[in-house]
Amino acid sequence: MRAAPIVRRVAARAVDALLKSFVVAGASAPMWLAALQHVRRRIDDAAASGQSTTVWLIDRTTGALWGAVVAVALVTGFLYEALPTARWGRTPGKWLFGLAVVDVEAMTSPGFGRATRRYLTRFLLNVLIIGFLLSSLWPVAGYPRRQAWHDKAARTWVVRKSAPPLDWKPLRTRLRRLTSPVQRWYESRARRPERIRTAEAPARAEEPQGSRTFDLVGLSDRPETAAAVGSIEAVLERVFQTLGPPPEGLSHDREPVVHGGGGNAQ
Structure with missing residues (x-):
């Protein structure tokens, strides 16, 4: 030696x-x-x-x-x-x-x-x-x-x-076992937005067109937009109160109503 x-x-x-x-x-x-x-x-x-x-x-x-x-x-x-x-x-x-x-x-x-x-x-x-x-x-x-x-x-x-x-094989196996829970958690967090988008796609496809809502105030950041939207909503509310309720079965029909009775005739 x-x-x-x-x-x-x-x-x-x-x-x-x-x-x-x-x-x-x-x-x-x-x-x-x-x-x-x-x-x-x-x-x-x-x-x-x-x-x-x-x-x-x-x-x-x-x-x-x-x-x-x-x-x-x-x-x-x-x-x-x-x-x-x-x-x-x-x-x-x-x-x-x-x-x-x-x-x-x-x-x-x-x-x-x-x-x-x-x-x-x-x-x-x-x-x-x-x-x-x-x-x-x-x-x-x-x-x-x-x-x-x-x-x-x-x-x-x-x-x-x-x-x-x-011998690195046992050490590599132990490290893989220790890090596998963290890796699975990271992959689940990374794939979560994709799963949410996939789950929401069929629901949006089945959602009727009339049930969608739009934020008119969010279209502009000007202060007079809120006042204009408020006046439009008030006028529309009076119009719908004057027209009355829609005819029966209209909410179940997928075809648009061109002419008919009820509120549309008035």
Whole structure:
């Protein structure tokens, strides 16, 4: 096995750090938001008092809250990094860039004990910024295995190992099952106007001509149109009252009445 290239290790570490940061930020949001609000409240109280007051950014309240944030980060990192490293020898970032952590002696997955020791050592070095920088720069000159401090403490080795081929068929099937309800809903919404037009077409075909109504006021937006339409409707109402009701059977006849009795004769 060959030692992992530095560029790949940095890229894999960046991917893992980004994923973990999202999880830690979401899980510990109530705690660090409460700490910031507490500090802001102390600053506002000091400004309102009008006296020179020292406001500590870390006191009993904020110290407990930030300690809880660190605990959440520790547990999240253990679940994200230590357990996959113990079982498969790689995290999602290392899998993406074809890297793996192996035992120096057996050249297999490090196991739970070594993976936990490796993670805790690296976590403590990350808390100490100087230790983090030294541990990150140590593999550059640490030939031939390029072991960092946490690798030396756990007797592990990061090697270059090709990732197994990914079968996309099960993943594509699962994605299709997840998105099928949304696709069916979208298609039903897209076809709804067409179905409405199709259902209204026979009803309009059977609708008699005399039952259609027209909006005369909507023909023009001029203010005098409403007055003109009102006068026309009044005249038509008097005319129809004078003519009287239509003859029987006229509403059932489809042929137009040319002449006859009843209101038409009058």
